[in-house]
Amino acid sequence: MTSDEIRSVVIEALCQVAPEADPAQLRPNVSFRSQLDIDSMDFLRFILALHEKIGIEIPEKDYPSLTTLDSCVGYLASADRCPKSSPAP
Amino acid sequence: MEFGTLVAWRKQPGESIRRGDIMAEVETAKGVIEAEAFSTGTVEKLLIQPGQKVPIGTAMAIIRDNGAAPAAAPSIALVPPPQAAPVTTPAAVAPSAVDQTRLRISPAARRLALELGIDPSIVRGTGRGGAIMSEDIERAVAAKRAAAPTAAAAASPSPTPDQAAAMRQVIAAAMTRSKREIPHYYLSTTIDMQRAVTWLAEENRKRPMTNRLLYGALLLKAVALALREVPELNALWLKDHVELKPAIHVGVAISLRRGGLVAPALHHTDQLTLDDLMKNFLDLVSRARSGRLRGSELADPTITVTSLGEQGVEAVFGVIYPPQVALVGFGKLVERPWSVNGQLVSRPVVTATLSADHRVSDGHRGAVFLAAVDRLLQEPERL
Secondary structure, three states, X not given: OOHHHHHHHHHHHHHHHOOOOOHHHOOOOOOHHHHHXXXXXXXXXXXXXXXHHHOOOOOHXXXXXXXXXXXXXXXXXXXXXXXXXXXXX | OOEEXXXXXXXXXXXXXXXXXXXXXXXXXXXXXXXXXXXOEEEEEEOOOOOOEEEOOOEEEEEEEOOOOOOOOOOOOOOOOOOOEEEEOOOOOOOOOOOXXXXXXXXXXXXXXXXXXXXXXXXXXXXXXXXEOHHXXXXXXXXXXXXXXXXXXXXXXXXXXXXXXXXXXXXXXXXXXXXXXXXXEEEEEEEEXXXXXXXXXXXXXXXXXXXXXXXXXXXXXXXXXXXXXXXXXXXXXXXXXXXXXXXXXEEEOEEOOOOOEEOOEEOOHHHOOHHHHHHHHHHHHHHHHHOOOEHHHHHOOOEEEEEOHHHOOOOOOOOOOOOEOEEEEEOOOEEEEEEXXXXXXXXXXXXEEEXXXXXXXXHHHHHHHXXXXXXXXXXXXXX
């Protein structure tokens, strides 16, 4: 997946738990918690949504790496965590 | 007069139903709620069709009682009728044609109903002889409030001014009554959470993502088990007497994303395994925040647990939600110096508080309760 594709998936997962979130207003380096009043239950639902959409297992110890949009994209893009993009036909 | 529109039937004629089954989805002016059956039996006849708009209180279906005694638990949605059971539109417990002059209702409840715009003839009384009490009116309003977010969620992420005002009005009425009528006493204790936190991290390390536990699940289970030891905190205060409840349905305070608060019951909290408790907890929060709570979940709590630690506060001094008799608060998990066998060490600790109704329990019993919560959290593997 490209960074843009990952970013789209992250925003989609976030909007599942915080439907009032406006992706255009999301500040990429500010924590979801402070921007969207995300609590631990919302965060768990967000992580589960990522798991469902991307199919990756995220250890609990890595949760602190997933608190902002940019850090999420960075984490998921690193170390081949996400599936490769399909080659263009 | 308010109206409700049947969105869909979940049960059909001839189907057997059990008390608590979801019978239908009904949209009111405030949103959609899931209407539950209040008795066990067989659906005999559906009286209205999807899309049909009828006044609140209209009988929707007939449920033939198979002989099982209907349970007496009140609900905001449907009411157990004495024999063949007409299922009514939500927030209704009696036909709208009931003569209000014959209602058994306290003067305070009648005034409150007038203030909050609730028709008392559609409220089920829980006082002696079925008399309608102030708390019954508040629960009816709370049911309407809980239904409100659904419509709002579908249309807009923010509540309308009317919905927000209605929710504030309900909270204001309940909290004012609580502070006016309930003689609160407050206790606080600091709990060493080292074992619980360590056990939880190790447990979650072994579990797949979908089965991981939240710290809050441990707190809820510990509270529920402690209530077995101090049953007078698992009760309701009804007018002038306490009614102990055999089942433990802990209310979980959930802030709504669009503003406001609900505290639905996590049914049979003490009997759930941690896995089931976590699953039900996740489901309850998801449904609360998307406006899909059930009537019984709003009617059944006897105690509320609120955890405000994530907002950074260290202690909660709660206001009891009447007719409940206690509220347990948890603050932030913080590292503090702690003495262990004479050695000063750093430990994660949490401040647990109890606000309790002094008409129902005394400080000694409250202290026993908090000590039990502490003790239970020292053995997280046994929760």
